[in-house]
Amino acid sequence: MTKEENEVRLAYLKGIVSRLPEKPGSYQYYDENHNIIYVGKAKNLKARVSSYFHTEVDRFKTKVLVSKIHDISYTVVNTEEDALLLENSLIKKYNPRYNVLLKDGKTYPSICITNEPFPRIFKTRTINKKWGTYYGPYSHVGSMIGVLHLIKELYHPRTCNTALTKEGVTSGKYKVCLDYHIKKCMGPCVGKQSAEILKGNTRQVLRDLKEEMLKLSEELRFEEAEEVKRKYIMLDSFVTHSEVVSHTINNVDVFSITSDEKLAFINYIHVSNGSINQSFTIEYKKKLNESDEELLQLGIIELRQRFKSDAKEIIVPEEVDVELENVTFTIPQRGDKKTLLDLSIMNGKQYKLDRLKQAEKLNPEQKQTRLMKELQDKLHLPKLPYHIECFDNSNISGTDAVASCVVFKAMKPSKKDYKHFNIKTVEGPDDYASMKEVVHRRYTRLVDEEQPLPDLIIADGGKGQMEVIREVIQDELNLDIPIAGLAKDDRHRTNELLYGFPPIHVALKTDSELFHVLTHIQDEVHRFAIEFHRNKRSKRALHSELDDIKGIGPKTRDELLNGLKSVKKIREADLETLSQLIGPAKAEIVYNHFKESNK
Numbered sequence: 001m002t003k004e005e006n007e008v009r010l011a012y013l014k015g016i017v018s019r020l021p022e023k024p025g026s027y028q029y030y031d032e033n034h035n036i037i038y039v040g041k042a043k044n045l046k047a048r049v050s051s052y053f054h055t056e057v058d059r060f061k062t063k064v065l066v067s068k069i070h071d072i073s074y075t076v077v078n079t080e081e082d083a084l085l086l087e088n089s090l091i092k093k094y095n096p097r098y099n100v101l102l103k104d105g106k107t108y109p110s111i112c113i114t115n116e117p118f119p120r121i122f123k124t125r126t127i128n129k130k131w132g133t134y135y136g137p138y139s140h141v142g143s144m145i146g147v148l149h150l151i152k153e154l155y156h157p158r159t160c161n162t163a164l165t166k167e168g169v170t171s172g173k174y175k176v177c178l179d180y181h182i183k184k185c186m187g188p189c190v191g192k193q194s195a196e197i198l199k200g201n202t203r204q205v206l207r208d209l210k211e212e213m214l215k216l217s218e219e220l221r222f223e224e225a226e227e228v229k230r231k232y233i234m235l236d237s238f239v240t241h242s243e244v245v246s247h248t249i250n251n252v253d254v255f256s257i258t259s260d261e262k263l264a265f266i267n268y269i270h271v272s273n274g275s276i277n278q279s280f281t282i283e284y285k286k287k288l289n290e291s292d293e294e295l296l297q298l299g300i301i302e303l304r305q306r307f308k309s310d311a312k313e314i315i316v317p318e319e320v321d322v323e324l325e326n327v328t329f330t331i332p333q334r335g336d337k338k339t340l341l342d343l344s345i346m347n348g349k350q351y352k353l354d355r356l357k358q359a360e361k362l363n364p365e366q367k368q369t370r371l372m373k374e375l376q377d378k379l380h381l382p383k384l385p386y387h388i389e390c391f392d393n394s395n396i397s398g399t400d401a402v403a404s405c406v407v408f409k410a411m412k413p414s415k416k417d418y419k420h421f422n423i424k425t426v427e428g429p430d431d432y433a434s435m436k437e438v439v440h441r442r443y444t445r446l447v448d449e450e451q452p453l454p455d456l457i458i459a460d461g462g463k464g465q466m467e468v469i470r471e472v473i474q475d476e477l478n479l480d481i482p483i484a485g486l487a488k489d490d491r492h493r494t495n496e497l498l499y500g501f502p503p504i505h506v507a508l509k510t511d512s513e514l515f516h517v518l519t520h521i522q523d524e525v526h527r528f529a530i531e532f533h534r535n536k537r538s539k540r541a542l543h544s545e546l547d548d549i550k551g552i553g554p555k556t557r558d559e560l561l562n563g564l565k566s567v568k569k570i571r572e573a574d575l576e577t578l579s580q581l582i583g584p585a586k587a588e589i590v591y592n593h594f595k596e597s598n599k
Helices: 003-018 045-053 060-068 080-094 141-155 166-170 202-218 222-241 292-306 335-362 364-379 431-448 463-476 513-542 554-564 567-572 575-582 584-597
Strands: 025-030 036-042 071-076 101-103 110-114 121-124 132-135 252-259 263-272 275-285 313-315 328-330 387-396 399-409 419-422 456-459 483-488 494-499 504-506
Touching: 003 045, 003 071, 025 045, 025 080, 036 045, 036 060, 036 080, 045 060, 045 071, 080 292, 121 141, 141 222, 202 222, 252 292, 252 335, 263 292, 263 335, 275 292, 275 335, 313 335, 364 494, 364 513, 387 431, 387 513, 399 431, 399 513, 419 431, 431 463, 456 463, 456 513, 463 483, 483 513, 494 513, 554 567, 554 575, 567 584, 575 584
Parallel strands: 252 313, 313 328, 387 456, 456 483
Antiparallel strands: 025 036, 025 071, 101 275, 110 121, 110 132, 252 263, 263 275, 387 399, 399 419, 483 494, 494 504
């Protein structure tokens, strides 16, 4: 599109905007092919739509949307609630490119009570309202199975597919099946069970059962009263386990939102008579950096429609700029309603975590990228820390001093790149000097060989180790590599991440995934250094005095050790014994060596 064509397009659109009414409604944006690419709603159509065309709009995605608009239409409604409903229905109908995308992920099961004289009850993922009445959907399948089990134990509804009719039952057309004989069905086909079934409020059912139990007891029908009591206890136990708030909270909706840059998760809880009887989370994929408030508005309308809620009170975590007829919005600060809100937030976060784990299980690289991005954000690094190196020293009283460098790429060990170092220029146990030598050798070589440098260096230690590395990297080699440190407490447990000069503490939860990865890096460099140091000490310990005898090679040494088992016994052996093992000439060399050393 040329500059002139774009100016004509904008002039046309601004002409439409100037004629928009200052009333609530829904607006639709169209592309050059007259396809709807965005649907919005507004209290004031003119004010809302005109905001897209202000020169000071600074959101990149909004600018992209505006560049695609070629026409605008709108629908005026009476209230803001009607505008929300209209927006929601249009989004679901046209699925516009720049609107948030509702992602259910899968179809959740529901409970169906069939429209038959003697209803059947079963779980299903197919909704056909001609079959019966549906309850759900249940996002937690275990809860649904619990409900079905409770109904089965209390009322024993039939499970057969026989098309029962009242006339057929009266005329004796049917016969009982095996389920009747094993007491899994009460025999509605032969008139032994009424057509009533559990549909209503569990608390009302409890009251009815209690009244029936007392009535049967007064009539001295104790066996029947005992059976009613069994049902009462079972139902009361189920209700008790689902109880989370006061009985005074009735017919209330609870909404919360958990979001990041790309996705938003809105949790919905419905409370009736003090019990949660519905919990559901929906996922929105963001398209235009929509705010939490905007998405929460959309989620409230979507979920109340979906579950046909008529609750007159809605509990939310923050103010929502929307008015629903005869509905009060509450932002609780304490008490039972705050408990409900916290529970909703917890459910939303858990759903997000579950979705994340599911995605990362299918694509492990996604988790690694997330952790690298998290570390980048924590340390304000210029780029993702794909390549990380960590150093550690190991020595015992200054002997066999060694150092190690482990390399992690994409938050995973790259063992082929691990390096060992024998300390060459430092005498005695001087960790700082040893670290300085090793870091200098490592990065001088990488620079000379034009090998890639790490995106982050981690010191296995606190401020002192970090400063030594900084002196080499910045002052001596003039390299620009970020440096962090992992410091330990008095119990030798890693307790803080340090960064910057002077180093500052970086907040990091000790139970977070990122903290576990960083401590894994630290443990790995420590393990690698200790392993190298142990091997070096073992080789020195295995060095025998026999190796120092001129004229005695490894083969003769092994023959002596196999025959006499130790250097001490070789030292004490006479010439004849040695001659039998290695011959007279070599025996004389060994014998004379120890004879001289014993003087």
